[in-house]
Amino acid sequence: MNWKPFIRENGLHLSWVVALVATLGSLYFSEILQYAPCKLCWYQRILMYPLAIILGIAAVRKDKRIYLYVLPLSVWGAGISLYHYLMQKTELFQEGAKACGLVPCDVDYIDWFGFVTIPFLALTAFVLISVVMVLLWAAGRGEAGKNARSEG
Template sequence: MKWNRFIKENALHLSWVVALVATLGSLYFSEIMRFLPCKLCWYQRILMYPLVIILGIAAVRKDTKQYLYVLPLSVWGMGVSLYHYLMQKTSWFKDGATACGPVPCDVDYIDWLGFITIPFLAFVAFTLITIIHILLALAERKR
């Protein structure tokens, strides 16, 4: 019972912080570090940036039904970022990397600890938002 209450009270704020950090991180990489985003990075941005606004409004209004709008964006974002990460780190999708445009999708601008790349960070953010909103949906159903 305490878990459901915690999720209902904090899920929107937590997921908003995750989306905001991811958005600010992507802007930092492109605007400060001057890393040019590839086509898949743009798709991930298209899915993440609106979440900052949607989740911010939902948190202020305490609209716990917002998971209906958030989950499609976050699940699609997980898929795109996972595909992008696999393109960078495996040979499975390497052929598609050069079709991404002027910036190939398999470029590793960062490679922390041998596995943390920009698409990995995006995948973690989308996954956290997805998990938080699945828990929120379950807490709402138990109501």
């Protein structure tokens, strides 16, 4: 199966669904279950919430070059999520968790299967969005070259 047509047709919608589920999930944890977000959770939200809007608009408009705007947000978000996850799961980074604010950053509200925490869920979402955006960029590179050759 050639992946490029699939990504060109579905990549924006897939990444929008991931961002939307992540946004709604974080709101569920904080507003329904009343889990107070720590400072790093807020930074992750600041990077994820706009992605749900930007990717939704890009999916409607079929803007294949949205990766220019999405990748910086998703890569930064993945970095913060990874740091946050390491803070929760390793002793190496736990020293800074206490200085995180009113809610320490090493609090595990959920711990499914011994490794799935809220920062892990955010990391997964940011990585999925980043991978789809890189694939969308790669699929567009081949298409741009093909269009240039057909015009020339």
